[in-house]
Amino acid sequence: MSDSDRQYIRAAGIYDPDVGGMDGTVLEFSDGTVCAVRDDVPQNGELVFDTEGYVLPGLVDAHSHASIRPGEGDQIAQMRADPAEQAVRAAHNLRADLDAGVTTMRLMAAERYIDVTLARLEREGELDAPRLLPSGVHLTPTGGHGKALTATDGPEQVRDRVRTNYDRGAHHSKYFATGGVSSDAGGLDTPNYTREEVETIVAESHRLGLHVATHAHGGPGATQAIDCGVDTIEHAATLGPAAIDALDGGDQFVVGTFSILMNPEGIEKGDADSHAIMENVRDARETVRETWTSLVDRDIPLALGTDSMHGNLYEEMQLLREFGASTDQAIRAATSDAARAAHIDHRAGTLTRGKSADVVVVADDPHETFETLADPVAVFKRGVRQ
Ligand SMILES: [Zn+2]
Structure with a gap:
């Protein structure tokens, strides 16, 4: 130059x-x-x-989904929607993220490799969006939380899925270790996969140079993920003392996604009619504050994501401060630490x-x-x- x-x-x-x-x-x-x-x-x-x-x-959103809008409800159905419809919605959503200062975004689940295509369109200048880091098709078993169109079962299938994602241009692997707040498939603590399946996901991803992001709220599902060497734990609304002990002193990141749960425009608005989901929301709101105050207190590596609450990364930083983080720590969790969690710290x-x-x-x-x-x-x- x-x-x-x-x-x-x-x-x-x-x-x-x-x-x-x-x-x-x-x-x-x-x-x-x-x-x-x-x-x-x-x-x-x-x-x-x-x-x-x-x-x-520029801010780094360490966990989002391009086309989803939690306030509109049934996020799993949104992932099954027609690809053209998802692309148009994603264009609007990602513009809002960009306007809020997000210039890099790690994407966390998609069907039909929509996320890989959106990432390419952004690189080519065709899409106004943050730089996108796609996961490709997320891994979850038959009956597991997060299943939209694709279920992946057993060590052979999970190995194949990781390889196919890599071949299509995935930046990392995403699997669902436990149930989630926004569906009634499995509890927030229940493991989705056997240990052998999780070990295969981690080993194959690492062999190919992909890091592993794990949707995990707490209990044995989260502990199994941590033990098996995943790189980032996503959400962690119900992480207990044993899991927090296992993280202490290590380099595994925990990624907070608070506003989808706490903001009335999030799951609460979208899924008000589902008794099971609203029960999850109430339970998780009670435990998230306790869990995250402890994570901040123990100095565990932390990052933040909006989980599709487009334009809301500021609110995530603000909530992390409420849980005890300093101003600098909250900003790091949406910049330098988020870049480390997303394995993009050589660029962002x-x-x-x-x-x-x-x-x-x-x-x-x-x-x-x-x-x-x-x-x-x-x-x-x-x-x-x-
Ligand atoms: Zn998510």
């Missing part, structure tokens, strides 16, 4: 989540990649944005040299006014204003 290609964003401060403070005032980038953080714009340098606000790394999550020039500009210093994160002034992805 030559000096003449360089572009600059000047702000009151450039926030480094790993430092937990402002570091420099000018971001220098070229061809969508960060060159340096500095304190001046060179003469004749191309200043593309000049603001009295503050610059943060901070604004150091060589990373993608993904930027969210906010009006105030989030240390002073945390609410400023709810309403970005500008968003850049790969150095381009969105």
